[in-house]
Amino acid sequence: MSFKKINTTCVPLPIENIDTDQIIPARFLKATSREGFGENLFRDWRYLPGDVPNPDFVLNQKTYTGEVLVAGKNFGCGSSREHAAWALADYGFKVVVSSFFADIFYNNALNNNLLPVQVDEDFLQKLFQTIAADPKTEVTVDLEKQTLEVPAAGLKTGFDINPYKKACLINGYDDIDYILSRREAIEQFELVN
Amino acid sequence: MLGVPDSYLSFEKRILKRKGCRNSKIKTSFFKKPQRTISPNRMEAQQPKTLFDKIWDRHVVERKEGYPDLLYIDRHFIHEVTSPQAFDGLRKRGLPVFRPSQTIGTADHNVPTINQHLPIADKLSAFQVAKLEENCREFGVELFGLGHEKQGIVHVIGPELGITQPGMTIVCGDSHTSTHGAFGNIAFGIGTSQVEQVLATQCLLQYRPKTMKIEVNGTLARGVTAKDIILYVISQISAAGGTGYFVEYAGSAIRSLSMEARMTICNMSIEMGARGGMIAPDETTFAYLKGREHAPKGAAWDAAVEDWKSLASDSGAQYDAVLTFDAASIEPMITYGTNPGMGVGVSKNIPAVAAKSNESEMAKSLAYMGLEPQQSLLGKKIDYVFIGSCTNSRIEDLRQVADFIKGKKKAPDVNVWIVPGSKQVEAQAIAEGLDRIFREAGFELRQPGCSACLGMNEDKVPAGKYCVSTSNRNFEGRQGPGARTFLVSPLTAAAAAVTGEIADVRQMI
Ligand code: SF4
Numbered sequence: 001m002s003f004k005k006i007n008t009t010c011v012p013l014p015i016e017n018i019d020t021d022q023i024i025p026a027r028f029l030k031a032t033s034r035e036g037f038g039e040n041l042f043r044d045w046r047y048l049p050g051d052v053p054n055p056d057f058v059l060n061q062k063t064y065t066g067e068v069l070v071a072g073k074n075f076g077c078g079s080s081r082e083h084a085a086w087a088l089a090d091y092g093f094k095v096v097v098s099s100f101f102a103d104i105f106y107n108n109a110l111n112n113n114l115l116p117v118q119v120d121e122d123f124l125q126k127l128f129q130t131i132a133a134d135p136k137t138e139v140t141v142d143l144e145k146q147t148l149e150v151p152a153a154g155l156k157t158g159f160d161i162n163p164y165k166k167a168c169l170i171n172g173y174d175d176i177d178y179i180l181s182r183r184e185a186i187e188q189f190e191l192v193n
Numbered sequence: 194m195l196g197v198p199d200s201y202l203s204f205e206k207r208i209l210k211r212k213g214c215r216n217s218k219i220k221t222s223f224f225k226k227p228q229r230t231i232s233p234n235r236m237e238a239q240q241p242k243t244l245f246d247k248i249w250d251r252h253v254v255e256r257k258e259g260y261p262d263l264l265y266i267d268r269h270f271i272h273e274v275t276s277p278q279a280f281d282g283l284r285k286r287g288l289p290v291f292r293p294s295q296t297i298g299t300a301d302h303n304v305p306t307i308n309q310h311l312p313i314a315d316k317l318s319a320f321q322v323a324k325l326e327e328n329c330r331e332f333g334v335e336l337f338g339l340g341h342e343k344q345g346i347v348h349v350i351g352p353e354l355g356i357t358q359p360g361m362t363i364v365c366g367d368s369h370t371s372t373h374g375a376f377g378n379i380a381f382g383i384g385t386s387q388v389e390q391v392l393a394t395q396c397l398l399q400y401r402p403k404t405m406k407i408e409v410n411g412t413l414a415r416g417v418t419a420k421d422i423i424l425y426v427i428s429q430i431s432a433a434g435g436t437g438y439f440v441e442y443a444g445s446a447i448r449s450l451s452m453e454a455r456m457t458i459c460n461m462s463i464e465m466g467a468r469g470g471m472i473a474p475d476e477t478t479f480a481y482l483k484g485r486e487h488a489p490k491g492a493a494w495d496a497a498v499e500d501w502k503s504l505a506s507d508s509g510a511q512y513d514a515v516l517t518f519d520a521a522s523i524e525p526m527i528t529y530g531t532n533p534g535m536g537v538g539v540s541k542n543i544p545a546v547a548a549k550s551n552e553s554e555m556a557k558s559l560a561y562m563g564l565e566p567q568q569s570l571l572g573k574k575i576d577y578v579f580i581g582s583c584t585n586s587r588i589e590d591l592r593q594v595a596d597f598i599k600g601k602k603k604a605p606d607v608n609v610w611i612v613p614g615s616k617q618v619e620a621q622a623i624a625e626g627l628d629r630i631f632r633e634a635g636f637e638l639r640q641p642g643c644s645a646c647l648g649m650n651e652d653k654v655p656a657g658k659y660c661v662s663t664s665n666r667n668f669e670g671r672q673g674p675g676a677r678t679f680l681v682s683p684l685t686a687a688a689a690a691v692t693g694e695i696a697d698v699r700q701m702i
Contacts, residue, residue, distance in 0.1 A: 082384035
């Protein structure tokens with residue numbers, strides 16, 4: 001699966017330090033496959049006791065839909081569980097925008113075709129305001145050009161991504177393919193060291 | 194060695210067997226010889242290096258412009274929760290585990306902590322633990338599974354078996370892999386895709402993180418422990434203050450800590466967002482490792498120690514950030530909010546706003562915790578005490594608690610769980626009679642596992658209840674849906690257990 005450019009509405013989650021225990025609580029980590037975690041994405045925020053959908057939570061509101069999740073600073077901190085990235089991707093998100101990502105989450109996302117887009121805090125706040133003012137606001141995320149644009153609001157920013165990882169996403173490669181191709185170098189390293 | 198199953202041999206022997214080596218000279222050179230830096234140019238070689246740089250550079254298989262470094266991984270720990278999908282990935286690709294003797298498995302996250310001899314009641318948990326056993330058997334990975342005398346929390350057993358050593362690169366599909374850094378190595382948590390990569394290639398593609406030195410100097414006051422140091426540092430720099438960095442802890446207060454206390458410090462590096470934390474190896478490190486099952490022996494030991502001594506940061510080595518703290522100004526710490534950066538000295542009031550936080554986040558956290566800004570926590574009634582987790586479940590933690598509660602009883606309405614970090618810690622506690630002290634005080638000594646640290650098994654704190662916990666995360670719902678966590682040291686936890694409320698342990702010793 002490859003990723004180049006998308007044009008979509010957004011789901012805003014203006015909360016800081018969203019940790020992976022919120023994204024997918026530990027009790028849902030018992031599965032041994034990668035599928036189906038979307039069902040329990042943000043489980044304890046999404047459902048009230050008795051599994052009643054919480055009407056105040058954004059994923060339960062029809063107003064906000066789309067393939068881009070826009071979240072507060074330090075998204076994905078805490079546990080290394082890749083299940084967090086699987087849950088977001090399984091739910092249907094293709095991009096997460098935040099002003100800061102925790103390291104492990106950032107890598108896990110990239111390894112699962114979920115593009116983390118880091119923008120500055122100022123841009124993030126403007127994006128939140130724009131979405132709040134008009135939930136139908138569309139954003140364009142262009143991986144090739146490394147830009148995030150909100151045409152209706154005249155907002156535009158670039159974002160960083162390592163060229164190797166960018167190539168992986170665009171071409172649908174993963175790290176294992178690459179590392180396996182370096183096998184000779186690895187064996188040589190083992191002999192010398 | 195023909196016919197001897199791999200699991201009966203030590204790691205070293207298995208690697209040799211795999212490499213077809215018999216010659217003891219090769220053996221020594223393969224394991225103990227100081228490893229060479231990869232193609233350093235003259236300038237680089239002369240520049241003072243940090244501990245981190247030295248170890249990283251030794252492990253770079255390939256460095257290419259525009260690519261992350263290809264980093265060799267010496268030790269890989271796996272557990273039941275983050276490995277099944279990785280093994281499935283190998284199966285799909287038709288790949289074996291590249292170096293099975295460098296991976297070690299244990300069951301910890303999702304195991305019951307009572308009646309471990311019985312089949313696991315929860316079907317999904319039972320399946321996950323069985324899957325780990327099946328995967329390890331099929332792929333030839335050594336497993337300290339449930340019921341094994343060396344089973345335990347992955348970050349407790351690695352060091353206690355001497356598998357964790359200075360100078361190594363160590364990874365595990367668990368963020369608290371940073372714990373191992375206490376021995377002076379590069380240890381960090383990875384996701385499941387990366388677990389698969391390490392299984393398949395013994396390597397990872399990694400960007401070199403920035404380095405941060407955190408120096409803590411001076412002497413700790415009575416009743417103040419390593420846990421308080423790290424909770425204090427995180428409260429000062431926030432839960433994101435270390436993101437993008439690899440931390441080296443230094444300074445006289447760190448140097449004077451035991452290995453177990455150093456592990457507590459490094460363990461929580463991830464709670465400030467850092468990828469890992471490390472402490473340069475010294476005599477304390479060598480004394481801890483000497484004679485441990487997987488530690489080098491004889492001449493190999495001497496050679497290893499000599500190499501390890503070269504691992505300290507050079508004077509004048511540059512860090513991307515340096516922070517300095519004074520140990521004497523640290524008091525027993527407690528968190529009041531829903532990230533580990535929201536902590537205060539136990540005698541202080543909750544601040545109006547936490548460092549580097551904002552009002553709305555603070556309000557959300559305190560509402561979850563049922564607390565008010567500027568409230569004092571002393572005297573706050575609590576319901577549960579959890580002493581355990583890879584942060585504080587080692588024998589010294591248990592001894593400290595036992596010593597404090599000897600002759601005392603737990604408060605009547607409080608449930609107290611003590612969950613040792615490993616079977617070996619449990620056995621040691623029993624051998625020292627600590628179990629009796631716990632029993633007499635009304636504490637429940639359970640069997641090893643992650644337990645209420647993450648509430649994946651039955652050990653959950655009920656919604657709305659307060660748990661004083663020696664673990665490392667106070668996230669919403671971490672210890673059970675709706676559970677409210679106060680992170681503290683084992684001593685402060687023991688003080689809460691006997692008083693039934695948050696207390697200043699300094700007044701009680
Ligand atoms: S004890 Fe807690 S933090 Fe440590 S490995 Fe287990 S779940 Fe993770």
